[in-house]
Structures are given as structure tokens and as C-alpha cells.
């Protein structure tokens with residue numbers, strides 16, 4: 001086992017190791033089985049990294065299977081988005097399947113169950129089924145239709161398929177045990193009638209649809225899956241998973257293993273809620289950079305490597321827990337710190353006029369792309385008499401702890417000269433609109449003689465800089481667990497998006513490609529958005545803030 005693989009060891013890998021050692025399996029086959037009823041989110045990434053990662057590490061294979069048994073909510077555009085996201089995360093599936101490809105086989109297995117007296121057509125309404133089901137403390141009651149003859153059941157099931165009966169009038173149910181302490185085994189439904197829906201794969205070919213708990217084990221077995229990994233809420237369904245496979249003639253019996261789902265603070269992860277955010281316009285779409293979707297994280301500027309690393313760091317366990325947003329942010333910082341080229345961008349521009357610098361002169365300076373990695377080269381900067389600095393980097397008065405520009409004090413302009421602030425110019429309202437300064441021409445790339453300049457600030461040429469729109473993001477919700485007390489929408493953070501329209505970025509960023517990532521020095525990591533602003537200015541999304549801003 002490689003070190004990297006050992007580092008990822010978890011209880012599931014231990015089961016697999018044992019199965020390979022005992023000869024139960026010669027190879028490992030997993031699958032990732034999303035329902036195409038929405039975009040994938042970071043929780044799905046955990047399952048993807050687990051399933052595809054295991055296949056990779058054990059030289060096995062992982063299928064992508066669309067679990068599409070509920071035509072009311074499933075759409076082709078979600079299929080396309082899911083495929084794109086899985087590929088973007090860096091994985092290639094072995095086989096691509098749709099559970100709906102198995103509808104005919106599923107039907108045949110249902111007939112087999114009927115023939116064996118293991119399934120029956122039930123005429124109880126949904127409400128009656130609930131009444132008959134019993135509770136955790138009381139056994140259920142048997143349906144009056146439970147003892148229909150095999151012939152009658154076969155006839156009714158065929159006629160269900162042929163469309164003779166309206167929605168809700170009948171179901172096909174497994175005949176297991178109404179007294180089972182596990183409610184999932186109290187004659188669960190296997191098929192229901194759904195007329196008038198167009199399935200994204202099978203169109204109007206079917207008006208009966210198999211239930212998830214019936215479809216899933218058979219789909220797994222048909223694909224020869226060895227280990228069927230799912231989240232903890234399916235633990236109580238495992239006896240049904242096994243019952244289905246034990247009672248039909250199929251050779252393969254995958255082992256279902258449950259792991260804890262990922263919960264992340266300050267966001268929501270159920271597709272129902274994510275769909276609501278999109279449909280009601282609380283966000284700009286599934287790929288809004290504030291969304292916990294893979295598409296949102298991609299647009300925000302996350303890298304596939306950072307997401308995979310995050311999934312490795314959180315690990316795989318049996319215990320439910322909620323992960324801090326800071327853990328996700330740390331992985332993208334760690335990923336980008338060594339790789340993101342440094343640039344300068346002024347978000348709150350304040351003009352600085354260097355009175356002893358020649359008017360009209362444009363000087364080309366070099367700025368290293370990375371302070372610790374010379375191999376990343378450098379880019380050209382334009383220095384001029386008028387430059388923008390950040391409003392936050394100037395104060396008329398401050399104590400010694402303030403290492404930026406103070407009236408009468410000196411500061412270094414990053415990659416350029418040392419300047420001294422001489423006076424401020426105010427507008428009629430008394431607001432500072434301009435600073436007049438002088439520069440020391442001897443300080444390019446070296447320290448001034450006899451005095452120490454501790455502060456360094458960033459800047460952009462006023463005439464050469466590029467106007468840009470910068471989008472700053474905060475968490476989408478104000479509370480760690482949205483919806484804990486009432487409507488989750490009431491917990492939306494009204495300030496999750498801040499659009500900075502007056503930003504100016506260094507001219508080299510004119511060549512930034514859409515999706516390209518940078519560190520804006522002292523501000524954070526940013527990514528050029530996939531769309532420009534309405535007035536054609538480039539848009540930069542904040543990926544994540546810097547942990548610390550560099551001082552002197």
C-alpha cells in the first residue's frame with residue numbers, strides 16, 4: 001500500500017482489504033448513483049471521491065449510474081451537469097448506466113417474486129397503507145389483499161403495467177413480515193402507478209415505476225458491484241436490500257456499507273432546498289458562487305484538487321458530524337498559495353499624486369509572480385504619477401502599530417518606490433479625495449539609506465489600471481444550521497454578495513482568462529468569472545480571503 005493510500009485508510013477500505021485477502025472478491029467495483037433531479041453538491045463530492053478513489057487505489061472500477069426512477073423530477077440537463085461535474089473532479093467512470101435501462105429486467109424480477117409468493121398486488125390506498133403499517137412500538141396489520149393467488153397477482157400486475165388502473169389505486173408490495181421490528185420490512189411497496197409522466201429516458205413507455213429500495217440492489221447486482229456505499233440513513237434499509245437479492249435468481253450480492261453524510265455549516269445541502277434557492281431566485285442559479293454545488297464552487301474558483309483534498313481531510317466514518325466551513329476554505333488556500341500568481345487590485349480606490357514624478361511618464365517595472373517561487377517569472381507593472389491606493393491604507397494620524405501610509409510618514413509601494421504622504425486634498429464635504437506625496441527615486445528594489453520603512457501597500461496606476469468588478473462573498477446563511485428554527489429562507493444572509501464596482505486592477509489582468517485564479521495581494525484569492533459585467537468590464541470572484549495580510 002502506498003503512503004498516500006494508507007493515509008486514506010478508513011473502515012470501508014479495511015472491509016475491502018479483508019474481502020480481497022479472504023478471496024471473497026478478486027476485484028473491487030463501486031458505483032456513484034445520483035438521482036438526476038438537481039446539481040451535485042459538496043456532499044456528493046464526498047461520495048464521488050470515496051467511490052472513485054477506492055476504484056483507483058484498488059485498480060478496480062467505478063460506474064456512474066443515474067438513479068432515475070422518479071420521472072416527475074428528473075431531467076436531461078441534470079444528467080449533463082452531473083457528468084460534467086464528475087469529470088471536472090477528475091474522475092472517469094468505467095460504465096455509464098441508467099437505472100431506467102433495467103426497467104424490463106426489474107419487471108421480470110417482480111414477476112419472479114410474485115411467482116414465488118413473495119410479492120402481491122395491494123389495493124389499499126396510501127392512507128390505508130399508513131394505517132396498517134403500525135408504529136415503532138406496535139406491529140402492523142396484514143393487508144386484506146396479501147393472500148391473493150399467484151395467478152391473480154400476475155394478472156393484476158400485468159394490467160397495472162398496461163395502464164388499466166389509475167394512480168394510487170394499487171401497488172405491488174413485497175410479502176415479508178408486518179410484525180418486523182424494522183418498519184422497512186413491513187411489506188414495502190415495490191412498484192407504484194404513475195400515469196401521464198414523460199420519463200427523461202423511457203418517455204411514456206411505462207406507467208408503473210419501481211421504488212428505490214427495490215431498484216437499487218438489483219441495479220448494483222446487474223452491474224457486478226462488490227461494495228455498495230451509501231449514507232447512514234440507508235442502514236435500516238439494508239435488510240430490504242438483502243431481502244430483494246436473496247429472493248430473486250441473481251448471482252451477485254453486493255455488500256451495502258453505510259457511511260456518514262457530509263454536513264457543512266452555514267449552508268444547506270438537500271436538493272429540495274437547493275432547488276428552492278434557485279427557483280425562487282435567492283441565488284443566480286445552480287452555479288452561483290455562493291452555492292455549495294460543485295458548479296458553484298467551480299465558478300467561485302475552487303480547484304478539483306482542493307475539493308478532493310477536502311474530502312480526504314474530512315475522512316469517512318460512521319458518525320454524523322458537521323464540518324466547519326473553515327476546513328473547506330483552508331484546502332483552497334493551501335492549494336492556491338503555492339500556485340496562484342500574485343497581482344495587485346485596489347478595491348476602495350483613493351488617489352495618490354506623486355508630485356515629484358514627471359507628468360505623463362509611464363515606467364515599466366517588474367513584479368514577481370510569486371514571492372517564493374522564482375520559476376513562476378514576473379509580469380510588467382506600469383508606474384505613473386497618479387496611482388490608486390486603498391482607502392484603508394491611509395490615515396492622517398495613527399500610532400506605530402499602523403504600518404501603512406500616514407500623513408508625514410513613508411511606506412513602500414509593492415514592487416515600486418517608497419513614498420511619503422505630504423498633504424491631503426479634501427472636497428467641500430471635507431472628505432479626503434486625494435493625497436499628495438513625494439517619492440524617493442533611489443528606493444526601487446532597495447531600502448532607503450538611514451531610515452527604516454516597515455509598511456508595504458499595494459497600488460495600481462490611475463491611468464494604466466483596468467476598471468473591474470469585484471464580487472466579495474460571505475456565507476450564504478447567517479446561522480450554522482439554517483432552518484433549525486423555522487423556515488431556512490429566513491436564515492439567508494442578506495449580505496452574502498457584495499459587488500465592488502469601483503475596483504481597479506493592474507493592467508496585466510486584461511489578459512486574464514475566464515476561470516484563471518490569482519492572489520490579489522493583501523486581499524485574497526480571486527478568479528476571473530466566466531461572464532463579464534454588462535459594461536464589458538472583467539469580473540473577479542473572491543474565492544477566499546487570506547488568512548493574514550502581509551505586513552512589512
Ligand code: ATP
Nearest residue numbers: 033034035043044046047230231261262269270271
Ligand atoms: P439529497 O437529499 O440532497 O437529494 P440524495 O442523497 O437524495 O441527496 P442522490 O443523488 O440520491 O442525492 O445521491 C447520490 C449519492 O450521493 C448517494 O449515494 C448519496 O448517499 C450520496 N450523498 C448525497 N448527499 C451526500 C452527503 N451530504 N454526504 C455524502 N454523500 C452524499
Ligand code: MG
Nearest residue numbers: 034035067212
Ligand atoms: Mg436520493
